[in-house]
Amino acid sequence: MPEAPGPRVDAHVHPTRFSRLGPAFAERNRIDFSPAGLLREMDSHGIGAGVFLGPRLAPSPEDGLREVADVYRSSGGRLLPTGTVDPTRGPEEVERVLRLLSASPVPLRGVKLYPGYRPFDVADPRLEPVYAWAERARCPVFVHQGDTSDPDGLLRYVRPVLLDEVAVRWRGVRFVLCHFGNPWMEEAAAVVYKNPNVWVDTSGLLNPFAERYPDQLRRMRARLGHAILACGGVERVLYGSDWPISSLADALSLVTGLPFSEPDREAILGGNARRLLGLPPPPAPAETV
Numbered sequence: 118m119p120e121a122p123g124p125r126v127d128a129h130v131h132p133t134r135f136s137r138l139g140p141a142f143a144e145r146n147r148i149d150f151s152p153a154g155l156l157r158e159m160d161s162h163g164i165g166a167g168v169f170l171g172p173r174l175a176p177s178p179e180d181g182l183r184e185v186a187d188v189y190r191s192s193g194g195r196l197l198p199t200g201t202v203d204p205t206r207g208p209e210e211v212e213r214v215l216r217l218l219s220a221s222p223v224p225l226r227g228v229k230l231y232p233g234y235r236p237f238d239v240a241d242p243r244l245e246p247v248y249a250w251a252e253r254a255r256c257p258v259f260v261h262q263g264d265t266s267d268p269d270g271l272l273r274y275v276r277p278v279l280l281d282e283v284a285v286r287w288r289g290v291r292f293v294l295c296h297f298g299n300p301w302m303e304e305a306a307a308v309v310y311k312n313p314n315v316w317v318d319t320s321g322l323l324n325p326f327a328e329r330y331p332d333q334l335r336r337m338r339a340r341l342g343h344a345i346l347a348c349g350g351v352e353r354v355l356y357g358s359d360w361p362i363s364s365l366a367d368a369l370s371l372v373t374g375l376p377f378s379e380p381d382r383e384a385i386l387g388g389n390a391r392r393l394l395g396l397p398p399p400p401a402p403a404e405t406v
């Protein structure tokens with residue numbers, strides 16, 4: 118009998134077939150790089166839902182939207198769809214993609230931006246129509262921040278402090294600062310601390326190709342703990358894995374090993390994301406007679 122979906126939420130997964138580096142990460146992590154493989158991992162860790170971030174390497178916006186919608190349906194609604202927009206394609210294309218997102222046949226839970234992978238930053242005026250759309254659609258904006266997995270990415274576009282002025286100007290939009298802005302985690306925490314509409318996720322903080330992986334895990338957990346304290350609380354911190362870059366087991370162990378109270382850890386692992394995304398509370402565990 119299949120296990121019931123659990124209370125936890127992974128705020129950052131990439132079960133996309135449009136991936137260049139995904140297969141190598143999956144092999145290294147010994148995971149099945151398919152939506153079905155991800156769902157099996159989620160089941161074994163009490164994760165009921167995951168946010169599938171709009172694939173940036175899809176051949177066209179239509180292909181990307183079709184993939185997130187197909188995966189949403191085939192996962193029984195557990196892998197939540199989001200869109201993506203590239204402002205460097207010009208204003209007409211931005212408007213066209215926003216119309217596509219508005220007409221999505223499945224309910225989108227956010228829009229993902231990939232500054233650094235493309236030459237723009239979050240304060241780029243070409244993004245103003247995207248923020249206006251996100252405010253109207255009440256969709257959180259997930260923003261890649263910090264180091265890129267592709268060495269051709271450009272770091273000048275991914276400093277977390279750039280999100281500060283955008284968050285001040287667009288108070289009606291909720292932003293998720295992805296990867297805790299690593300390695301600028303304290304800078305990210307400063308942006309979260311002062312802006313009630315900025316959230317942060319713990320995804321992509323581990324490099325499975327690094328030597329002495331257990332040491333890396335311990336050191337990163339210590340850095341993460343300090344950075345979360347600098348946010349002023351756990352209320353806007355979201356667990357995310359960046360699957361397949363991390364296995365769910367590794368990404369979870371960063372959070373479950375934090376020296377916080379059990380309710381605080383569980384808030385990071387699911388409650389906060391449910392609040393951000395408007396997901397229903399998880400079903401209560403079945404009572405045994």
Ligand SMILES: [Zn+2]
Nearest residue numbers: 129131321359
């Ligand atoms: Zn990611």
